[in-house]
Amino acid sequence: MSKLERNNVYQRFYAIVDSIPKGRVATYGQVARIAGLPRHARHVGHALGTLPKDTQLAWFRVLNSKGEISPRPSAGYTEQKRRLRADGVPVDPRGRVDLKRFLWDGE
């Protein structure tokens, strides 16, 4: 996979993340599937990781399959929690969200 192709894939991920409605969340796997690339959940995470700090993209609306904010080595975890709550999505101290009620169904 060339750099250019990867870039296109990332753009597709971004477009999908961008279509998650405010107040809803999606999972990495879900984004990958919608992008037509099942089993690429990890790359969704990496794509989001390369975003600039000042991006307008709602990257914080993406969680792992357990409905939790994915723990990661670097910062951003706390930030995501804060932003989700500001977005109207309840997050418990463990970083968990009730997917039953807030998972985006892909409308």
Place this chain on the structure above:
DNA sequence: CTCCTGACTAATA
């Protein structure tokens, strides 16, 4: 080429 890693996931026990 092989080996290791990771903002992942699903199946079992």
Place this chain on the structure above:
DNA sequence: CTATTAGCCAGGA
């Protein structure tokens, strides 16, 4: 609920 195992695939050393 936690722990373990296996599958996944692009990237980098």
